[in-house]
Amino acid sequence: MQIAIMGAMVEEITPLLEYFNHYETVEFAKNKYYLTSYKGLDIVLAYSKIGKVNASLTAATMIERFGAQKLLFSGVAGAVNPTLKIGDLIVATKLAQHDLDITVFGHPYGYVPEGAVYVESDRGLLALAKSVAERKKLYVQEGIIATGDQFICDVDKKEWIEKTFNADALEMEGASVAVVCDALQIPFFVLRAISDAADMDAGFSFDEFLNSSAKISAEFIIAMLDEMVHD
Ligand code: ADE
Numbered sequence: 314m315q316i317a318i319m320g321a322m323v324e325e326i327t328p329l330l331e332y333f334n335h336y337e338t339v340e341f342a343k344n345k346y347y348l349t350s351y352k353g354l355d356i357v358l359a360y361s362k363i364g365k366v367n368a369s370l371t372a373a374t375m376i377e378r379f380g381a382q383k384l385l386f387s388g389v390a391g392a393v394n395p396t397l398k399i400g401d402l403i404v405a406t407k408l409a410q411h412d413l414d415i416t417v418f419g420h421p422y423g424y425v426p427e428g429a430v431y432v433e434s435d436r437g438l439l440a441l442a443k444s445v446a447e448r449k450k451l452y453v454q455e456g457i458i459a460t461g462d463q464f465i466c467d468v469d470k471k472e473w474i475e476k477t478f479n480a481d482a483l484e485m486e487g488a489s490v491a492v493v494c495d496a497l498q499i500p501f502f503v504l505r506a507i508s509d510a511a512d513m514d515a516g517f518s519f520d521e522f523l524n525s526s527a528k529i530s531a532e533f534i535i536a537m538l539d540e541m542v543h544d
Contacts (some may be wrong), residue, residue: 315355316541317381318534319371321486324523325388326360328531333358341374348379352542357381361486364462365410368486372493372501383438384494384501385537386487387530389523391465391511393474394456394481398507399522400529402451404442405458405503407431408488409478412461422477423459425492430478431457432491435500438537442502445536453533456481458503460488466515483511506530 320326326347330336336349336358347358357379361371375381390403397403409423409431416422423430439455446453459480465471474480487503494501506526509518 314541315357315380315382316538317372317375317379317384318356318358319368319375319384319386319490320360320388320527321363321368322388322523323360325527325530326358328528329358329387329534332531332535341378342370344371344374346374346379351538354538354541363485365460365486365489369489369493372490373497376493376497376499381499384490384499385438385534386490386501386503387527387534388484388486388505389508389519389526389530390458390482390484390505391471391509391515392507393459393471393483393511394454397454397482399509399518400526401507402453402529402533403456403458403482403505403507404439404453405434405487406439406455407433408458408460408491408503409480410461410488411459411474411478411480411483412463428492432488432495434491434502438500438502441537441540442504445533445540448540449536451533454481458487458505459483460485464515464519465511466513468512471511482507504530504533
């Protein structure tokens with residue numbers, strides 16, 4: 314089983330690279346892909362660089378070039394739901410692109426022609442996350458993640474995203490990865506730990522908590538791999 318693990322920023326995959334320790338590096342399309350194996354699972358690891366275009370390229374490359382059969386995304390997010398605090402984990406039940414707007418043609422915000430507003434995550438991976446959370450006595454909130462090519466640091470914009478997409482958290486890659494995985498029929502899963510509240514302090518908060526929250530997310534991914542080994 315070849316498993317892809319991706320983040321957007323180097324900080325999001327560094328805890329995983331450090332954990333695996335030995336890996337082969339392959340360069341492709343101006344990016345690096347790290348190949349390793351873990352307890353019999355073949356793993357391809359990469360950070361895409363931020364934004365939907367980079368994330369789509371990386372997800373498609375991991376699947377088409379490196380043969381990934383499942384994709385796990387690990388990283389940080391801005392909280393929309395006020396119950397989510399710094400360091401809390403959220404796993405996406407479904408994802409939407411909040412910056413996709415063809416409403417002038419009568420479609421809802423986020424609607425992709427010949428597609429839908431939301432792409433749903435793989436139920437098997439959601440169930441696996443739930444059982445890992447129970448075993449490790451960790452709380453992982455399930456919720457809707459909204460994605461766009463903007464770092465959100467504005468309460469009005471955040472509230473618009475909450476109202477329009479019923480979103481619990483927001484970031485800049487998840488929904489594009491979801492679209493790619495859905496098209497290529499690859500089970501996927503997006504996990505994020507909160508780094509900020511997408512408000513006027515978000516930039517400072519992000520800088521302060523990027524590393525620690527990225528580590529929380531990465532550690533949960535490793536626990537999921539441990540569970541997959543036993544499947
Ligand atoms: N990722 C983490 N925090 C974010 C924010 N406030 N906006 C967009 N992406 C993020």
